[in-house]
Amino acid sequence: MSLVERIRAGDRLALARLLTQIENEDAAGFDTLTELFPRTGRAHLIGITGAPGSGKSTLVNRLAMELRHRTGATVAVVAVDPSSPFTGGALLGDRIRMRDLSGDPGVFIRSMASRGALGGLARTTASVVDAFDAAGYGWVLIETVGAGQAEVEIARTAHTTVVIEAPSAGDDVQAIKAGILEAADVLVVNKADLPGADNAVRALQSALELAANLRPVWDHHGRLETVEAASAEPAWTPPVLKAVATQGGGISELVDAIQAHGAHLKAGGGRRRRDQERLRSQVLALLGAHLLDAFLESRGREQIDAAVESVVGRRSSPRQVVEALLQARR
Ligand SMILES: Nc1nc2c(ncn2[C@@H]2O[C@H](COP(=O)(O)OP(=O)(O)O)[C@@H](O)[C@H]2O)c(=O)[nH]1
Ligand SMILES: [Mg+2]
Structure with a gap:
């Protein structure tokens, strides 16, 4: 059987091989992807972004399990981790924390290191997402640190973008990368077991109200422009949820919100x-x-x-x- 046939038949090893080829920017991988491309377009892509340490990986782990249980569909996780000398350990940490899921053959987790140029990472991540989509994964969760342009780009091109915040010591919200709040479809204040969670929820809600009449537009250079809302699409008000990812608290509500957003997208074009x-x-x-x-x-x-x-x-x-x-x- 060819690699394409094996991937279509659900062979995880074949899929893993394709993902490695894509990460290495191997021409054979792109040929395989081209053959698979007509099968893409069915997965629901969820971008999960937020500051380092806000609990994204922990939450993604819980979310993957909940989506799997509630919908029965298979779940892929793409963890985009910057491999800077300061955060190099994060890759291993994520692999270890996400091990809980690896016993389930309906869940596939892939950590990506950001080697080389950021633009390269965005391109490779898009191809990895396409590979999961073509392989029939119903949900693709993409975890990115909401810090750089490439990460914001990856997060905002998902169908549903979830932005995670953790409560800070003061009552201000941690500075959110410009463009990310506007890109958020669902906001989650994680670590709601810690003090300051309600303040963070209020701060996010008022930031959302400020942004409510403005909607982001990216020109063809990928620059963010903000213009008065004049959309034919029905409005979506991003909910602000609380979660305690370590305990699984709030995850069910998050799945509700994601499903509601998916239905909203389908209904409104x-x-x-x-x-x-x-x-x-x-x-x-x-x-x-x-x-x-x-x-x-x-x-x-x-x-x-x-x-x-x-x-x-x-x-x-x-x-x-x-x-x-x-x-x-x-
Ligand atoms: N108190 C508390 N700690 C959490 C929660 N979720 C995650 N953490 C902890 O926060 C730290 C960073 O979590 P991680 O998922 O790696 O964050 P990431 O860098 O955003 O992926 C870990 O020590 C987690 O155990 C939570 O809901 N409450
Ligand atoms: Mg992480």
């Missing part, structure tokens, strides 16, 4: 719009990467190095050298 947005950013990211590669190849390293040197020496501005590079004929 939002599901199609989100698919369009997600696939458009996939296409543009790939196109951008290929154009850059082709450009760098055509100019040769020396020209680029010379341009960078000129900027380092403050003889030219970055904009000037880019204009010169674009104009220069070989």
Whole structure:
């Protein structure tokens, strides 16, 4: 049997092999994915994002179990972990904590290290999500740290974006990365067993009210613009829930909210719009990467190095050298 046939038949080993090929940006993996691509578009993608330590992995673990029990559908978890020297341990920690689930063949967990460029991570993650979708996983949970542009990008292209906050010592909400609150479909104040949870809920609710008449729009460069709401789609008011992920508290309500949001998307055409947005950013990211590669190849390293040197020496501005590079004929 071919790899495609094995994946379609539910062979986990075959799927794991494809995921590794994708992570290594191996051409064979992309060929397999191309063959599988017509089978994608059925999974419900859930982005889960929030500050490090807010309890995302713990919550994702509980959420995966609850979705599995309540819907019977299979669940994939994609944990995107930055592998900086400061958080390198997180990868192992997540693997250990998520081990509870690994006895269930209907749950597949994949941790991804952010090697190389962030844009590369976003691209690889999108392909990993496609692989799970094609393999028939009904729910794909994508855990990202809500810190960088790439993570925000990954989270906002899901069908349902869940933003997690933990109560802070003061009564202010921890600074949320710009664009993330606006991208939230469901907000969760986790660690509701700790003091300050109700304050965090109130703070999030007032932040949501402020944002209620504004809705985010991303232009084709992926820049965030905020415009007055003028959407044909029916409005969705993001609920603010409380959870105690370590005990499983609030997880059932979270599944209710996710299912309600999924029904809302289907009824109002939002599901199609989100698919369009997600696939458009996939296409543009790939196109951008290929154009850059082709450009760098055509100019040769020396020209680029010379341009960078000129900027380092403050003889030219970055904009000037880019204009010169674009104009220069070989
Ligand atoms: N008190 C409390 N601790 C929690 C809760 N959820 C997670 N934690 C703890 O918070 C720490 C970070 O959790 P983790 O899931 O790794 O957070 P992540 O970095 O956002 O993925 C761990 O020590 C968890 O046991 C909760 O609901 N209450
Ligand atoms: Mg984590």
